[in-house]
Amino acid sequence: MQTEGIVLASRPAGMPSAENFRFEAVSLPELQEGQVLIRTTYISVDPYMRGRMSDRKSYIAPFTVGEVITGGAVGIVAASKSKHLQAGDTVTGDWGWQRHAVCRDKQVRKVDERYATAALGVLGMPGLTAYFGLLDICQPQKGETVVVSGAAGAVGMTVGQIAKIKGARTVGIAGSDEKLAYLRDELGFDAVVNYRSDQLKDELKAACPNGVDAYFDNVGGTLSDLVMRLINKHARISICGQIASYNLEKADVGPRVQTPLLMKSAMMKGFIVSDYAPRFKEGAAQLTQWVQEGRIKYREHMVEGFERTPEAFLGLFKGENTGKLLVKISE
Structure with missing residues (x-):
């Protein structure tokens, strides 16, 4: 199976531009035991991704030129060979800027569909x-x-x-x-x-x-x-x-x-x-409680269309968003 993805075409010098990204067909592997096929519904774009576009040592490895940009995403399980996830489940993970992905079930986390986008923002x-x-x-x-x-x-x-x-x-x-x-x-x-x-x-x-x-x-x-x-x-x-x-x-x-x-x-x-990974469960539980109690409000800046993902990312550096900047890919 093939899907559409966005790869890093070149490393930017200074402010990134659309020329640093390229859309291309991405081949997905056959589904194996313990894996799921995911249809992406929302993509997260975040400032830290700018650092990964540069080839320098940091707290996380840089993106590889010619490979799909990785980062937070939410999607729907389209097919499953997992004992823990089934078709129709809403999940989040770091498969990044592509319309579909094949992931191990341990690489993704099931989320309440009511808080699907919040899983990339206030609850993520x-x-x-x-x-x-x-x-x-x-x-x-x-x-x-x-x-x-x-x-x-x-x-x-x-x-x-x-x-x-x-x-x-x-x-x-x-x-x-x-x-x-x-x-x-x-x-x-x-x-x-x-x-x-x-x-x-x-x-x-x-x-x-x-x-x-x-x-x-x-x-x-x-x-x-x-x-x-x-x-x-x-x-x-x-x-x-x-x-x-x-x-x-x-x-x-x-x-x-x-x-x-x-x-x-x-x-x-x-x-x-x-640094706080061992305490993520604690933090997520408290944030969820505060959101449900109305003590924390949140806003999402939604850009629609997979083809606008690079545009949305570049908007981060122009101050275009109020709240979490997301790209809506599909329903």
């Missing part, structure tokens, strides 16, 4: 990233000020809501008036700041009159340089992403962070969500 990798990165590293306390950059993304908006659950004062940074209104009016952020503002330094200071006790950093760059000036004694900084530097062609150079960390007895820690 982004939600778990927010949960562990905030609670384990930032450890927000009642009355403290928590700042979140990239606050209108799938991770950021979840971070802000968990911080509110823990009784913190939450400040969200995003890039449009529409996003700021959503964070403030729908999700309950206490203050919001537009990072595109000409008065960014002053607006950040006004939004954090008592300084910053915890900073969940999705962005990096000059924005984070400004936040670092506001940290309090014993502040905690969680480094989740550095999207401001992902497409730079030269090494990023900025203010050194050692002095403010030293002077404030502060802690900065980077993390990868897979």
